[in-house]
Every structure is written in structure tokens, then in C-alpha cells.
Amino acid sequence: xxxxxxxxxxxxxxxxxxxxxxxxxxxxxxxxxxxxxxxxxxx
Amino acid sequence: xxxxxxxxxxxxxxxxxxxxxxxxxxxxxxxxxxxxxxxxxxxxxxxxxxxxxxxxxxxxxxxxxxxxxxxxxxxxxxxxxxxxxxxxxxxxxxxxxxxxxxxxxxxxxxxxxxxxxxxxxxxxxxxxxxxxxxxxxxxxxxxxxxxxxxxxxxxxxxxxxxxxxxxxxxxxxxxxxxxxxxxxxxxxxxxxxxxxxxxxxxxxxxxxxxxxxxxxxxxxxxxxxxxxxxxxxxxxxxxxxxxxxxxxx
Numbered sequence: 001x002x003x004x005x006x007x008x009x010x011x012x013x014x015x016x017x018x019x020x021x022x023x024x025x026x027x028x029x030x031x032x033x034x035x036x037x038x039x040x041x042x043x
Numbered sequence: 044x045x046x047x048x049x050x051x052x053x054x055x056x057x058x059x060x061x062x063x064x065x066x067x068x069x070x071x072x073x074x075x076x077x078x079x080x081x082x083x084x085x086x087x088x089x090x091x092x093x094x095x096x097x098x099x100x101x102x103x104x105x106x107x108x109x110x111x112x113x114x115x116x117x118x119x120x121x122x123x124x125x126x127x128x129x130x131x132x133x134x135x136x137x138x139x140x141x142x143x144x145x146x147x148x149x150x151x152x153x154x155x156x157x158x159x160x161x162x163x164x165x166x167x168x169x170x171x172x173x174x175x176x177x178x179x180x181x182x183x184x185x186x187x188x189x190x191x192x193x194x195x196x197x198x199x200x201x202x203x204x205x206x207x208x209x210x211x212x213x214x215x216x217x218x219x220x221x222x223x224x225x226x227x228x229x230x231x232x233x234x235x236x237x238x239x240x241x242x243x244x245x246x247x248x249x250x251x252x253x254x255x256x257x258x259x260x261x262x263x264x265x266x267x268x269x270x271x272x273x274x275x276x277x278x279x280x281x282x283x284x285x286x287x288x289x290x291x292x
Binding site (some may be wrong): 001002003005006008009010012013014016017020021022024025027028031032034035039040042043 | 047048050066071073082083086087090091094102132133135138139143144146147149150249252253255256258259260261263290
């Protein structure tokens, strides 16, 4: 039980982070196609 | 992972975060020793404590950025976007804290949830920041959004000391601080420190990307608003034209 709870904790933590990071990158690419380079001063 | 919000710095930061994550897996799951009382369950600490640290950090940054927005006469929306991005990240990690804490609680206390001071105040803080995001999305101009959400963020940040010191002020089931009181062995302390460093790097990486996504979103909103205004004016001009012509006849 302890091992499974530990593994679930790590899976949920890094799974959540992964989903957020992936969604963020996808959204960034979508928006970049619709904006001009002036709207992206970091590039 | 590359994207349109990436720069050389964020790519290096992302690589360092990935390495840190692998390091955390290695120490958290394999190399750190079991606890005498909690046995293997103590390993949840290496993600639970860094998560709550990151949520606190994110909410403090939200508060500071909100003050900076209101303080500066320029009313720069960069501060507002940093505040919003940081709050979103904080909410994710507060959710992780609640879930991992609940699992750890089941192993330690035999229950997933108890309505004690620490758990209840943490849940309240989570709900407060979800409310903060709802306030951000109420509509209006970007400046209106920034002003009202900055005020909410300044009030919300007061909850952090309430949550943090709840274990000392009230009788709770939640354990007191272990790090400051020297209750952890060297390897456990090192694993925990690895988690905190990794999560902090991750926070900076997420904050930079999310803030840039919000900047592009704001720019797009402005452009669409300008386009809609031009269309409305053109429609109004077209509607006024026949009336003028007929009046002339």
C-alpha cells in the first residue's frame, strides 16, 4: 500500500506538471501563428 | 521542448529542470532511506513539501507583482501578467499539495481528509486563488482586469502566514516543521532540498512561458478589438450614406 501511494503521488505530481507544460507549449504555438513578431519582443 | 515562447535561456532552464526531475526521482524513490515510523510513505514528502513551497512562492510573487502594478504610475500590464501567470502555477501546485497530502494522510493517520486547521486553511487558500482567476476573467479592458485582480491578490496573500503557522497556533493532526527542528537525516534532507531546487527551477520556467502566452493573448485581443471598431465604424458610415443622399434629394 505504501509503495503504491508513493508511486501515485509521483505520477499525479509529474503528470499534472507534464499536462500543464504540454498545454502551455501548444497554446504558445497557436498564438504565435496569429500574432506578429512585434508582439513577441523576446524572439 | 521548444515553442514560440522559448529563448536560449528558457531552453537551458528547461534542460536543468528535467535533469533536476530525474535527480529527484533517483533520490526520492531509491536512494533516500525509509523512515523508522512512516517507512516508505515518507517518500511522498519529497514532492509534497516542494509543492507547497512552490505554491507559497507563486502566491507571494502574485502579491508582489500586484503591488508593483498598482504602485507604478505607468500601470504596466507586465506586472499584471506576471501576477496572473504566477497564480495559475500556484493553484496547480496547491492542488498537488492537497492530493499528495491526502495520500500521505491516509498512510499516516488512516484518513484521507480531516477538518483540522492546516488542511482546512490550505483548502480555503486554494479556493481563494481559484476565485482570483475567476475575477481575472470577468471581462472588461486589460487595465480593469489588472486593477480588480491586483486588489484581490493583495488580500489573498494574507492567507499564507495563516496557513503556514496554523500548526503552531492550533492543535492539529498535521505534523509541525521537520526541517527547521532538525528532525530529518542527512540523506532525507538532501532529497528534500533537491525537490525544492527542482521545483523552483520549474516555477521560473513555467512563469516565463505562461507570462509570454498571456502577452500574446493580450496583443491579439487588442488587435481584434481594433478590427471590430473599424468594422463598426464602416457599418455606421455605410448606414448613414443613403440617409444623407435621400435627404439631399
